[in-house]
Amino acid sequence: MGTKETQARILATALKLFNAHGTGKVSPGRIATACGVSKGNLNYHYRRKSDLILDLFLQITEEIDSRWKDDPVHPSMEHLSFLFFRELRLMWRYRFFYRELVPLLRDDPVLRRRFGDLRRRRTRDGQKFLDGLLARGYIRRLGHPDEFALLTTNTWLLTNHWLNFVESTGQMDEQALHRGYLVMLNMIRPYATELGLRDFERLADPRIEVEPT
Amino acid sequence: MGTKETQARILATALKLFNAHGTGKVSPGRIATACGVSKGNLNYHYRRKSDLILDLFLQITEEIDSRWKDDPVHPSMEHLSFLFFRELRLMWRYRFFYRELVPLLRDDPVLRRRFGDLRRRRTRDGQKFLDGLLARGYIRRLGHPDEFALLTTNTWLLTNHWLNFVESTGQMDEQALHRGYLVMLNMIRPYATELGLRDFERLADPRIEVEPT
Numbered sequence: 001m002g003t004k005e006t007q008a009r010i011l012a013t014a015l016k017l018f019n020a021h022g023t024g025k026v027s028p029g030r031i032a033t034a035c036g037v038s039k040g041n042l043n044y045h046y047r048r049k050s051d052l053i054l055d056l057f058l059q060i061t062e063e064i065d066s067r068w069k070d071d072p073v074h075p076s077m078e079h080l081s082f083l084f085f086r087e088l089r090l091m092w093r094y095r096f097f098y099r100e101l102v103p104l105l106r107d108d109p110v111l112r113r114r115f116g117d118l119r120r121r122r123t124r125d126g127q128k129f130l131d132g133l134l135a136r137g138y139i140r141r142l143g144h145p146d147e148f149a150l151l152t153t154n155t156w157l158l159t160n161h162w163l164n165f166v167e168s169t170g171q172m173d174e175q176a177l178h179r180g181y182l183v184m185l186n187m188i189r190p191y192a193t194e195l196g197l198r199d200f201e202r203l204a205d206p207r208i209e210v211e212p213t
Numbered sequence: 214m215g216t217k218e219t220q221a222r223i224l225a226t227a228l229k230l231f232n233a234h235g236t237g238k239v240s241p242g243r244i245a246t247a248c249g250v251s252k253g254n255l256n257y258h259y260r261r262k263s264d265l266i267l268d269l270f271l272q273i274t275e276e277i278d279s280r281w282k283d284d285p286v287h288p289s290m291e292h293l294s295f296l297f298f299r300e301l302r303l304m305w306r307y308r309f310f311y312r313e314l315v316p317l318l319r320d321d322p323v324l325r326r327r328f329g330d331l332r333r334r335r336t337r338d339g340q341k342f343l344d345g346l347l348a349r350g351y352i353r354r355l356g357h358p359d360e361f362a363l364l365t366t367n368t369w370l371l372t373n374h375w376l377n378f379v380e381s382t383g384q385m386d387e388q389a390l391h392r393g394y395l396v397m398l399n400m401i402r403p404y405a406t407e408l409g410l411r412d413f414e415r416l417a418d419p420r421i422e423v424e425p426t
Contacts, residue, residue: 022316024237102312102380103235119382142403150399157396158367160381161374167315168373169332183370186363190355190403 007045009035014052018096050108061118075132077199087159126152138196220258222248227265231309263321274331288345290412339365351409
């Protein structure tokens, strides 16, 4: 097994264990055993647990940056729906990270800076997306000067914390994912034009299949 | 020092250490040393760390249940503002709990059940509060059948996760608290009547002092 393959397997195993037990309860030795490499080999690739966590976070950002970079150019209600489910599915795959967000960021200044960069890029993209919906006549301003900035903050809060909300109140499943989507639609609905409203009602229908990532 | 005093001091010390370092990094021995009791004495009061965490959570619920039980009878925009800041200040005092919500609930079925009870009561109170604002003409329905249920979910999400959102994006301070309040107002503003809007604009002014808890 080559170096790259070993590294990928270590990362995949760490992700699985972190998701199942939390980072605090998973020792490097346990990761080594679970993916069948020696402690020395693990140590060669990742000296500290925080290096593993940082690399897993870089996988998240790479996935976002490579596949999502054209998002702002298709502002439609369909696309908003697609983005929301894709983002939450990605977060569910890396759920340990979002569950332990505050302590993880507190303990690693590099991770904190990287996460801040991602947040700034995604917030900017989110605002562009709203501007696009506005330009195409799906939504309109209601009049408060900060309404779209606050709405963007609210959608970021919803997407980044919805899984924790779901897990703290019940079981994570497709229904819980869909409920988050309805909360988001409800947040934007007051701004919808007649054109936008038609799309809203169609997309809020739980029978509509939303293409998974 | 009597038994009750000792117990209160242990709890206060545990809270301080959990807030500063997270529950995973604080051993019972460290709590005993920090509050000047023997390990045996600590063990007499709290056999396991999870017992300490549960008792701290019961302090939260007791504070909510004893002081907040009359909330639904004063539905006004002023009171909504007061409740929001009071709730976030309480959460900030017990921030370890909200930072580690998902793993803590996963690891303790009793805590999970108690948290579920609190959530159901608070959600019901939240909906009553919105109904009260509606009855007094501060807000109106826009027409979607689930709009108030989804709005209640959104306000619960905001209050329960705002501190984590703030800590994952910057520094917790009065300004960050106020920004959360503006997000909440922005969420409700589309439903405001003319009567409600007058109160909204007045209460959104950052120069207005909001009485702390």
